[in-house]
Amino acid sequence: QVQLVESGGGLVQAGGSLRLSCAASGIFFGINGMGWYRQAPGKQREFVAVITSGGRTNYADSGKGRFTISRDNAKNTVYLQMNSLKPEDTAVYFCNADVRVTITDSWSRFWGQGTQVTVSS
DSSP: OOEEEEEEEEETTTTTEEEEEEEESSEEEEEEEEEEEETTTOOOOOOEEEEEEEEOOEEEETTTTEEEEEEEEGEEEEEEEEEEOGGGGEEEEEEEEEEEEEEOOOOEEEEEEOEEEEEOH
């Protein structure tokens, strides 16, 4: 019923930049927080950044000063601008969103399929 689709991943050199996008589609009544996580092979999925519906943001230490999360509520889309990329940023990046899918006051978390980011040295 609700889909999140990431795009914008790819291969870049260290020091380069990428902008990831994640668009939500389907039938729902609202979206609260939206965020980004990443997972490297053999590692647990880790938090990257989150943004509230009002635009407040939080970042993991790994991305502070280099990553910027933003959203376009009219398009139900969240973005992650990544600058000064490092090889250790290599991972599959997943977006998520807390979505209200019923008339009740409850929220469900949905995840995208992930987009690969590879940073070469």
